[in-house]
Amino acid sequence: MPTSYAIAIGSNRxxxxxxxxxxxxxxxxxxxxxxxxxxxxxxxLGPSIRRFANAALLIESDETPAVLLARLKAIERDFGRRRGQRWGARVIDLDIVLWSGGTWRDSALTVPHVAFRARRFVLDCLVHIAPAWRDPVTGLSVRQLTYRAQAVDRRRPRP
Known part of the structure; x- marks a missing residue:
């Protein structure tokens, strides 16, 4: 039986x-x-100076998170992604954010994505397509996580 995945996509090159x-x-x-x-x-985020194009999508798959990760990495390579500086410019970045199976952890992958709860560029996309999806770690919905991340940003001092 297929499971659902939330995938975050980004590019700034x-x-x-x-x-x-x-x-x-x-x-x-x-x-x-x-x-x-x-x-x-x-x-x-980080040292890159180029703006990102970001999106999120939901897919159905019979693949385990590890097998899906391998497929996503193959797509990244096919698009010309080369590993380099963390948070640097990239042609494409594909991340598994959530999985309907709950949590997953192995040496190469942690689901839910460890940083998604604080990343507006993920949450602001994800809330459009899965606002009620609950984070299996916190129990909060994507809508609630988005609201919290927005509140944190509102409290940050502006330069």
């Missing part, structure tokens, strides 16, 4: 499909999603 938003759109097409969020333009 041109690739063979074109500008970052086109790379995201091509990755979406490669994954045959059930639901897709809008593509949002977001500020980068």
């Amino acid at each position: 041109r690739g063979r499909h074109g500008a970052p938003a086109r790379e995201v759109a091509a990755a979406i097409a490669a994954l045959d999603p059930v639901h897709v969020s809008p593509i949002l333009l977001t500020a980068p």
